[in-house]
Every structure is written in C-alpha cells, then in structure tokens.
Amino acid sequence: MSVAPTPPSPRGTPVTPGRSDACPGALRLHAADDGALARVRVPGGLLSTCQARALGSAARRLGDGDLHLTSRGNVQLRGLREGCAGELADLLGEAGLLPSPGHERVRNIVASPLSGLDARGLSEVRPWLSSLDAALCASDAARGLSGRFLFALDDGRGDVAGLAADVTVRARTDGAAQLSPGGVRIAHADVARASVAAAEVFLEAARDDGSGAWRVSGLHLAKEELAARVRRRLDALGIPHEPRAEPTTADPGPRPGALSRAVSVHVPFGRASGRQWRQLTDVAETELRLTPWRGVVVPVDGGSAAAALASLAAAGLVTDPSSPWLGVGACVGRPGCVRAHTDVRADAARTVGTVIADTRPVYWSGCERRCGRPGTHHIEVVADAGGGYRVSDTADGSARPLMVGSASHVAAALAASTS
Structure with a gap:
C-alpha cells in the first residue's frame, strides 16, 4: 500500500526531555558488559524474510550470534564488537530497516500480531501500520519523542490495547477506530494523522508542564486535560472525531501452536539462538511477526503447519500452549548487565514448572530498574544487592510485598502466589 507522507504540524517542534534519554537504537549503541548493544525498531513486529535473514547475518558477523526479542516486538543485537557501528548501519540500511535515521529510535509501534490471519479482528491493521510509520518519519516534531514512547495498533480483539501504550488506536465494531488519548472515535483513514497529532500534543504538554516526561504516564498534566488538548488539535487539523x-x-495474545493460517512459538527469555532464527526464517514463506510477548508468529499454508511446528520444536522453541515457559520472563541480568546483582535468568529457569501459565506472569529483574517488565499485572521478582530477592504482586499498579528471601525460597513463594 503506497501512502503519501503526512506533512509535519506547523505547531510541532522537537522537545528535549529534561534528562538525557539514553535508550539505545540501531545508530546509538549502548555499552553493556557483554559488548555493545543495538536495538533495532521493527514497527508492528513485521519483518520480511529478507530482513530477518539480514538481522541474523548481522548477529553472526558482528555480535553474539543470537537475536534478542524485546517486549515491544523489536530486536536487540548484543555482544557487538568494537567499531562495528558503521558496518551495522550499512547492513540495516540495505535491508530497509532504517527508512529515516533521524527517527529510528521513535518507531516504536506494536500491532495485533494475528491481524488478517484469523476472523477475530475487526479490521486489518497493516494499512494503519504502514501509514503511521510513514507519518512518523515525515514529522520533524516526532524526532523529539523518547525511545520509550509507544504506539499500539489493535485490530479490535484487545491484545495490544492492554499494553499501556502512550497512543493507542483500536478498531471498533461500528467500522471506525478509537483513539487514546482523546477518547474519540475517528475514521480509519485518519489513524496515522491523528496518532502523530496526539504524540505532538504530548511533546508540547511535556514542555509546558515542566515534567520533561518521556511517556504519557510521566506528565504532570491530568489525563482529562491531555485528552481535551488532543481533541482541540484534531479540530485544528480538520480531523473529524466524536467522544x-x-x-x-x-x-x-497468540498462544504457541498451530493457528488458522500461521504457527506461533514462544522464545524463552526472548533469546533466539542463531540456529533457531535460521529455522524460523526457513519456515517462513514471506514474513515473520514478532510479538510483544517475546514470541514469533509465522504465516504458513495450512497444510504445512504440522511440519513447521515440528521443526521449530526440534530447534528448542516453545510450541506447546500449556508450557510453563509462557509464565516466566527476565531481564538479561548478569553477566550481560553491569547493573544486575545476579544471574536472574539462571535462577528464573530453575523455577520453570512452579508457575502456572494461565495465571499472572512472573518477571525477574536483576536490579531496581526492572528493564523489560510487563506493563500489565504480574508478579515481580527483583534482585537486591545482598544476593536475595524481593517478590511482589503488582495488582492495581502497586507492588504488594509477598516475601523477601534467597533464590532457593522464591520458587515456593511463586507457587503459592500463582496457585
């Protein structure tokens, strides 16, 4: 689908947050304990097989060989060798993964991974995705967004709408779309313009209220006032809307296994080995869809689903919808991160089987930053400097303490809290 870029709003100007946004990108690498780290934005989690192979090649040639999936459907390359930034940029540019270098860190868009593959969605989100990405890259003001600002495009089933994005568009049963912030109904054709307008209003609010916020949740402004500002901006742009x-x-979200026109797998801790990634690209006919739950949906012909699942399971990917791995996540921890107090992934792996997949997920963090934690209700396990863990329930946006203890005591607490 060809979409003309949306001209930038004349009122929008880039805003620099009050403190430095060090969120890594594909061109701004982060120095980690295991080497440099690049975060490649993949809007909607959508990768052509050629792009997926290019990422696999970059990981093998320049990094640790693995592909690290994030909670926003992006890809991280870790263990990158010193001085490879230019070569990496060339590889990504040739694969079409850097359409606008000035916007590469702000192209954070999650989208319903099964959109168009089953009958549960109300609208195919791919036209929204392509037009929003084009509109973002055309907006000079959008360059001022932080690398953490998130857009969500939901086809009406309600999967990514629950991920606490900063701007959410969701298909409605009446054939229109719902925009938040703003709380308004808009036409499908206006999704991209309205979404970028809402982001520009956020930037202005972050400047005006002195918060320098990176995300909507950090604004000092009340939600109702932000919504009112968005509605006024839509009026100014001539975008029809109604509350x-x-x-x-x-x-x-998708469970592992065979779907109507695809197969779905879960990647434990989001770390796909080079072999697993090659198997995914070999199975894929045209594309991979990375999910915000560290999984991959691969559209396939219905007759090849069983063989595809068998080959992916043999590679060590999770294909069982009842697997206990679905309820366990963790940050990279030691030795990859200098801030982490311990190897949380090793400790988390030892508890797999104590967590029931259909209950609240459990997320392990190596320090108080809790990188990559879910935005929804979960049990959090946070390492402390003394070698122990604090276990809490994040119900209602709080963190109700459940226990403090050593790794050996955590499994029993998790079994009790998720039963």
Whole structure:
C-alpha cells in the first residue's frame, strides 16, 4: 500500500526531555558488559524474510550470534564488537530497516500480531501500520519523542490495547477506530494523522508542564486535560472525531501452536539462538511477526503447519500452549548487565514448572530498574544487592510485598502466589 507522507504540524517542534534519554537504537549503541548493544525498531513486529535473514547475518558477523526479542516486538543485537557501528548501519540500511535515521529510535509501534490471519479482528491493521510509520518519519516534531514512547495498533480483539501504550488506536465494531488519548472515535483513514497529532500534543504538554516526561504516564498534566488538548488539535487539523467510550474486551495474545493460517512459538527469555532464527526464517514463506510477548508468529499454508511446528520444536522453541515457559520472563541480568546483582535468568529457569501459565506472569529483574517488565499485572521478582530477592504482586499498579528471601525460597513463594 503506497501512502503519501503526512506533512509535519506547523505547531510541532522537537522537545528535549529534561534528562538525557539514553535508550539505545540501531545508530546509538549502548555499552553493556557483554559488548555493545543495538536495538533495532521493527514497527508492528513485521519483518520480511529478507530482513530477518539480514538481522541474523548481522548477529553472526558482528555480535553474539543470537537475536534478542524485546517486549515491544523489536530486536536487540548484543555482544557487538568494537567499531562495528558503521558496518551495522550499512547492513540495516540495505535491508530497509532504517527508512529515516533521524527517527529510528521513535518507531516504536506494536500491532495485533494475528491481524488478517484469523476472523477475530475487526479490521486489518497493516494499512494503519504502514501509514503511521510513514507519518512518523515525515514529522520533524516526532524526532523529539523518547525511545520509550509507544504506539499500539489493535485490530479490535484487545491484545495490544492492554499494553499501556502512550497512543493507542483500536478498531471498533461500528467500522471506525478509537483513539487514546482523546477518547474519540475517528475514521480509519485518519489513524496515522491523528496518532502523530496526539504524540505532538504530548511533546508540547511535556514542555509546558515542566515534567520533561518521556511517556504519557510521566506528565504532570491530568489525563482529562491531555485528552481535551488532543481533541482541540484534531479540530485544528480538520480531523473529524466524536467522544466515545473505550472498548473493553481483552485478548491475551497468540498462544504457541498451530493457528488458522500461521504457527506461533514462544522464545524463552526472548533469546533466539542463531540456529533457531535460521529455522524460523526457513519456515517462513514471506514474513515473520514478532510479538510483544517475546514470541514469533509465522504465516504458513495450512497444510504445512504440522511440519513447521515440528521443526521449530526440534530447534528448542516453545510450541506447546500449556508450557510453563509462557509464565516466566527476565531481564538479561548478569553477566550481560553491569547493573544486575545476579544471574536472574539462571535462577528464573530453575523455577520453570512452579508457575502456572494461565495465571499472572512472573518477571525477574536483576536490579531496581526492572528493564523489560510487563506493563500489565504480574508478579515481580527483583534482585537486591545482598544476593536475595524481593517478590511482589503488582495488582492495581502497586507492588504488594509477598516475601523477601534467597533464590532457593522464591520458587515456593511463586507457587503459592500463582496457585
């Protein structure tokens, strides 16, 4: 689908947050304990097989050989050798993964991974995705967004709408779309312009209220006032809209296994080995869809689903929808991160089987930063400097303490809290 770039709003100007946003990108590498780290934005998690192979090649040639999936459907390359930034940029540019170097860190867009592959969605989100990405890259003001700002495009099933994005668009049963912030009904054709307008209003609010916020949740401004500002901006741009209540249905996202026109796998801790990545690209006919739950959806012909799942399972990817791995996540921990107090992934792996996959997920963090933690209700396990862990329930946006103890005591607490 060819989409003309949306001209930038004349009122929007880049805003620099009050403190430095060090979020890594593909061109701004982060120095980690295991080497440099690059985060490649993959809007909607959508990769052509050629792009997926290019990422695999970059990981083998320049990094640790693995592909690290994030909670936003992006890809991290770790263990990058010194001085490879230029070569990496060339590889990504040739694969079409850097359409606008000035916007590469702000192209954070999650989208319903099964959109168009089953009958549960109300609208195919791919046209929204291509037009929003083009509009972002055309907006000079959008360059001022932090690398953490998130857009979500939900096809109506309610999967990515629950990920606490900063701007969410969701298909409605009446054939229109719902925009938040703003709480308004808009036409499908206006999704990209309205989404970028909402982001520009956020940037202005972050400047005006003195917060220098990176995300909507950090604004000092009340939600109602932000919504009112968004509606006024839509009026100024001539985008028709009307207040409507938010849809409330929710979907947990794709489970591993065979789907109607695809197969789905989960990647433990989001770390796909080079062999697993090659197997995914070999199975894929045209594309891979990375999910915000560190999984991969591969569209395939219905007759080849069984063989595809068998080969992916043989590579060590999770294909069982009842696997206990679905309830366990963790940051990179030691030795990859200097801030981490311990090897949280090793400790988390020892608890697999104590967590019931259909209950609240458990996320292990190596320090108080809790990088990559879910934005929804979960049990958090946070390492402390003394070698122990603090276990809490994040219900209602709080962190209700459950226990403090050593790694050997955590499994029992998790079994009790998720039963």
